Amino acid sequence: MAEGLAPQQGQHQMNQQQGQPQGQSFAGSSEVLSGTIDGSAPPLLNMQNMMLKHRRIILFFAASLMFVGFVGLMLWSSETPYRTVYSGMDEKDAAEIVGLLEKERIPYKLQGGGTVLVPEDQIYAVRLKLASADMMPSNGEGFELFDRSNEFGISDFTQKINLQRAMQVELSRTIEVIPMVSAARVHLVLPKESAFAERERKASAAVMLKLMGNKKMPQQTVVAIQNLVASAVAELSNDAVTVVDSSGNLLSSVEGNQPSGEGQSMMDYQSKLEKGYEIRLTSMLEQVVGAGQAVVRVTAQINREHLESSANIYNPDEQVLRSSKSIEEQRKAVDSVPMGVPGMASNNPDSVVAADGSVGTQSAPSEQATRNENVMNYEISSKTEHKIIPFGTLQKLSIAVIVGEIVKTNEAGEITHSPRTPESLKALESLVVSAVGLNEDRGDTIEIQSMPLLDLSGSSDVLMDGFGDRAFYFEIARYGMAALALLLVAWFIMRPMAKRMLTIETREEDALPLDLQGFTSGNIESEHVQKMNKTRQAVLSNPDRASRVVNEWVSSV
Structure with missing residues (x-):
């Protein structure tokens, strides 16, 4: 006990040597005692405790709200689907x-x-x-x-x-x-x-x-x-x-x-036709350039109307002999002189009477005539065409093909890409033309290029028909909504509250006396403890003086 009072007595003697009365020491400690003797905390500490209590209440309600919301969302998300x-x-x-x-x-x-x-x-x-x-x-x-x-x-x-x-x-x-x-x-x-x-x-x-x-x-x-x-x-x-x-x-x-x-049926038919060409060409090209290294797109132009036409075609350059007729005629003409009694045989121009009294023919000068006649009938060549063009007839085909570049690995392990040669592209083009029966007279076109292609093998597993398993996506959506709700609570509730508390703390710090600004709660608490220890030592060193000070405070009240 004596060891504990020695420093205080030395300090008391030092104060008396400096001309400071002991009353000032108790007076300097009276501010602290005024908040300690009746069992209450000092005003500064009360303000600190009220501020901390207010923050604790806000944080408690915010944490409770977040906990209830999280539990509710988890219960909703884990509810058994029907x-x-x-x-x-x-x-x-x-x-x-x-x-x-x-x-x-x-x-x-x-x-x-x-x-x-x-x-x-x-x-x-x-x-x-x-x-x-x-x-x-x-x-x-x-x-x-x-x-x-x-x-x-x-x-x-x-x-x-x-x-x-x-x-x-x-x-x-x-x-x-x-x-x-x-x-x-x-x-x-x-x-x-x-x-x-x-x-x-x-x-x-x-x-x-x-x-x-x-x-x-x-x-x-x-x-x-x-x-x-x-x-x-x-x-x-x-x-x-x-x-x-x-x-x-x-x-x-x-x-x-x-x-x-x-219209819708025709579009479906056109889409199926194009898809069929694309599947056939892709399967063929991938056998040559590798899987996933060929992209084929086909555009088909089809007839959307039902057409019928008839035509008679004549070709004057092509004549056909239909019939021919040839006539040949020869005639002889003889001049005779009439003689003898009219009506008698001797008077016949074609006969004469011989010396023995017989009748004969008398020759005279004659003429011979010949006539030839040829008749030929020709027909002009003609052709009758009747065309029926049904719905969906292919009118034009346009094909675009992209093949991947040649990928090689050098000795250092580096992967290099090199474009394909024009000769190889020409060979691939010939294969495509033969596979689909491309017709240039119809206006069909084809374009083939060599380009680097992205590797989509890693994402092929997630590509599913349509929307895949709807129940799976529904579960993902439920948990995603729960996480999104927590983020919204943290953003719209916790963030403004934290910002408001920081603002209150700044204002309270600005409202403190200038000599206390910059002190934290730890500094204030340590300063208060130091004053309490100092006062306790002063009371123990001079209890009579302390009792008189207390009596003065009580009488003043």
């Missing part, structure tokens, strides 16, 4: 399915339009259970209509109607097997035979399809459905099958398998 088991069911089928789900204690959701949803991880098991319980929804009864053997006295008309109904249901079930078809309905008009030709009725069919999502059915699938229905009904042709979707869009073309005059 998928549709069946949709478009009537109330009876939906009630049976819901009853089975409740009996098996399987969670489900109901939506409008007779749609039942179950957790995604149980959808296939639920469908198997429904199938085993014979609760599969259907559009009606198929050929099971004829399984009832106890129905007697059914008329022929009823039998025909039942046959038509059964065929419609069976065709609907078959079409619904196609993956992109959610539901299908088929209406048939069966052929009717009659002894009179005008009373005969041809077969026809109409198919209504409900597609999944916003998918568009390819034209080849539509043609396949037409062929399927036409093959199942007697005397039904493909052209007599009409296919539409639930939005009222006509899916079947006018000409069946041939491209129709409709």
Whole structure:
């Protein structure tokens, strides 16, 4: 105890030597004591504690808000997704399915339009259970209509109607097997035979399809459905099958398998034609230059009109002899002198009477004439042409080909690229011309170049048909939204709060006395401790003086 008071006594003596009374020492400590003797903290420390407490409350509420938001987003993102088991069911089928789900204690959701949803991880098991319980929804009864053997006295008309109904249901079930078809309905008009030709009725069919999502059915699938229905009904042709979707869009073309005059059908046909050329050329070129080193683009110009023309062509330079006629005529003329009695033989110019009394012919001077006549008939060469140009006739073909440069690795391990020689490009061009049957007279063009190609092998795995697995992308979107929400909370809530607290701290620091500016909470706390220790030592060194100071404070109050 004496050792602890020695420094203070020395300091007290030093103060007296300097002419400073002890009262000033207690007076200098009275500011600190005023906040310590009654058990309360000094004003400066109270302000510090209030500021820290205010910040702690704000941080607590902000952290609580972020925690609650994060937990809510995680619960929402981790919620089990539901998928549709069946949709478009009537109330009876939906009630049976819901009853089975409740009996098996399987969670489900109901939506409008007779749609039942179950957790995604149980959808296939639920469908198997429904199938085993014979609760599969259907559009009606198929050929099971004829399984009832106890129905007697059914008329022929009823039998025909039942046959038509059964065929419609069976065709609907078959079409619904196609993956992109959610539901299908088929209406048939069966052929009717009659002894009179005008009373005969041809077969026809109409198919209504409900597609999944916003998918568009390819034209080849539509043609396949037409062929399927036409093959199942007697005397039904493909052209007599009409296919539409639930939005009222006509899916079947006018000409069946041939491209129709409709703009969309012609564009689809042109796209298929170009794609076919591109696939053929790419597969051929990649066998020469390597996989992924050939890019082919084909533009086909096709006829979009149905044209018919007739022409008679005459060629005057080509004459054909049709007939010829030749006449040759020769004549002889003889001069005779009349003699003798008229009417007698002797008076005949062509005969004379001989000396013995016989009649003979008397010669006279004669003339000979010849006539030749040739008649030749010629025909001019003519040709009659009748041309029919159907829809989709190829009129012009333009081909652009890019082949990758030659890649080599030198001795140092460096990869070098060198363009292909004109001779090799010419050889590749000849292959392309022969493969597609390029016709320069028709105006077909081809362009082939050698360029460096980017290596897309690393990104080929992520390229999928259409949009790929939609459920996978949906999960990514959910977690992405959760992360985005946390970022928004941090940006729009935490950032302004932190900025506001920094502003308050700066203002409070500016409001302190000039001699306390620049002090941190650590400096203030250490200064306060030093004053407390100094006061405690002064009280212990001179308790009488301390008691008088306290009495003065109490009496002044």
